[in-house]
Each structure stands twice: as structure tokens, then as C-alpha cells.
Amino acid sequence: MPTENKPAESGLNFNTPDAGRAYIADLFKTVLKRHDYRQYIYERLAGDFACTLAEHFEAIKAREAVLQADLDARxxxxxxxxxxxxxVTEKAHDLTVKIHAEFGNTEHDSECKEDVAALYAMAGITQSHTCRSSCPAGRIGAKP
Incomplete structure (x- = not known):
């Protein structure tokens, strides 16, 4: 099989000019989507330069993989x-609703519902609860 048709070595051993050139040719073909440099790469590109460049790109790929793993974990x-x-927000809401029920609070119910809707919209959460200072739940510290 001619060297120009070989894929880049899977072991990533760049100790021969052909391995470095194969890696660079594969890089141009797959990443850069350029096929017009194939002859230049195999016939004129210095082998030691190709190996050095291939090692550099592999180091970049390794750093990229580490960063991607970190990003995935985050x-x-x-x-x-x-x-x-x-x-937690759902539990706080449930507790506040219970406190409202215990105190028989119907006077501030609509204010609390408006505040809850506004908070959820801001936070992108489907449910939340807060109330104004006039709410009994707010006075006893049950406000989330």
C-alpha cells in the first residue's frame, strides 16, 4: 500500500517521517477538508517538521480533551x-403554603401568588414562593 493512502498511525508514534506525514495528510483531509496538499505533504514536506507538527497537534488535542472533560463535569x-x-424551592413553597393555611391568610394570597410567579419567571423555575412583609409567613422567617 503506498504511503499516501495510509491513515495516520493509531499508536501515534511519530518517530518516522512517513508517520508524521500521514498524520498531517489526515489532518488536512479530515479537519481542514483540503485534499490539494497531499502530493506536497508526501513529496516535499520535511519529515522531521511533519513529526514535530503532528506531536504539537496531538498535544493540543490532549489538552482539549482534558478541558472538555472538565467542562462536562462542571x-x-x-x-x-x-x-x-x-x-429546596418546592419544599420552601410547600412550607409557606402550609403556614398561610395555618394562619388562615387569605388577605395576602394574591400578592404572594404574584410574587411567586415573578420569581419563577426570573429564575426559570416552574414554582417558587416569596411574600411581602405583611405576610405572616414572612414575619416568622419562613420566607424562602
């Missing part, structure tokens, strides 16, 4: 925190 943590916030 995204997962954000998702977990958002779920925890939603659960």
Missing part, C-alpha cells in the same frame, strides 16, 4: 445544583 454539577435548588 455542566453535570450545574445540573445537579439546579435540581437541588428546584427541590
Amino acid at each position: 455542566d453535570q454539577r450545574v445540573d445537579e445544583l439546579e435540581q437541588a435548588l428546584a427541590a
